[in-house]
Amino acid sequence: METERAGKRGASAALCALGISIALFAMVSGCERREAAAPASPAPPILSWSHFEVPPEPPSTPDLVADGQRVFNENCASCHGPRGEGNGRCAEFLTPGPRNFVAGILRFKSTPGADLPTDADLFRTVSLGLRGTPMPPWKFLLSDRDRWAVVAYIKTLAPALNGPAGKPVELGAEPQQITPQMVADGKQLYADAGCATCHGDEGYGDGPSADTLLDSAQMPIRPRNFHKGFEFKRGHTLRDIALTITTGNNGTPMPSFRESLDPAQVWDVAAFVYGLDNPRLAPGSGSMSAVAQGANLGHPDVVINLRERAWRYEPAVIQVTEGQIVRINFQPTDNGLGAGHGLAIDGYDKDAFINGALVGRPKSVTFKADKPGTFTFYCATQCSTGSLHPNMKGTLVVLAANEGKH
């Protein structure tokens, strides 16, 4: 048991060292996008930061803060640290790392520059998580009150967070439609404003400065690749993008353009950026469609729907043939036993690794089964590979190509 655990830990550490962050978090949203829905039917809510409807905030009382502390210790401390210093016991396995609240530099806000976020801003981030990062969407796991409570508690963690919130920026009226003129103007403004220095001429996140950027914790940070809408941390809607351009991401090299672009210009640039992925979508619609990691591998030969139920994988044995492109859709189920699970395959963990799939928020991974043999898969969600999910094991059998033929 000990050696096995040590092995697991070794595997996780190796994964971290490989910097396997980004692509692992490809996700499939829990909400179905409706194709050509009749106008009369109510639109499904858009699960993105700037569209999220924030419920009324309860008054901040000592009781609420005490509840928030309990919620924090149970759900957040493992990543954010017992005192919110970003140094929880899982932190070293995570890329990007969890926020250090005590440093007081918060990124996802409706307020500009270094101004403090509003409580509603924090509530949005806590509710929806940050896409493409290990920060989970707590909306599916904690009640509204618990999320408000933890927001109230976070603010007590550092004097820096105690001040008054900034004033939300004005975005002006959101365009009802993206016109070719907006996109053309936006493209010019994108060049003039210098976005390409970081995000690249064509928005692939590969500008001349891209490899040199650091965040306020002195950790390397990449500019977003605009062709991967599912990696936009706030969400990939016109409004999310316009908000980011206006506020900037405090504590990162992503500047606020509030002084240099007026709201109409911001919407134009946002339209250009938005159009680089999913050009056919209307402005209000989210891009929460299923986008799989490994999309460049082409169409999968096999699709496996893998479930977690009561801390076990179903099916526990997966068999494929060498050379096949395999897609695994992984869905934790709601059984009151903890809602975040992952999948890593020893020997394939560089290609097939899912971190923090949640109830209501399954994730997928696509990889090529290019090594024959028998491999163990296990729960890769942080902190879970050792003692927490001991039963979550399965076997991947990759039959040698010649064996699979008969």
Ligand code: HEC
């Ligand atoms: C699995 C690890 C993990 C857990 C558990 C987790 N977080 Fe996070 N959290 C992160 C990471 C990583 C980030 C930073 C993502 C980024 O900005 O790239 C983050 C960012 C945040 C932010 C963003 C602050 C900003 O800069 O705007 C808030 C707020 C936050 N977390 C609150 C919480 C709360 C509250 C909980 C518990 C209910 C929680 N987190 C649990 C990993 C985690």
Ligand code: HEC
């Ligand atoms: C100095 C470098 C730099 C410049 C210039 C810059 N960005 Fe960024 N941008 C970044 C970095 C770094 C991030 C990633 C921040 C993060 O992960 O929190 C980012 C993130 C973004 C995001 C994604 C936010 C999200 O939700 O994930 C958008 C949209 C964006 N930038 C648009 C722009 C536009 C448009 C311009 C020009 C008007 C611009 N950026 C200029 C560095 C830059």
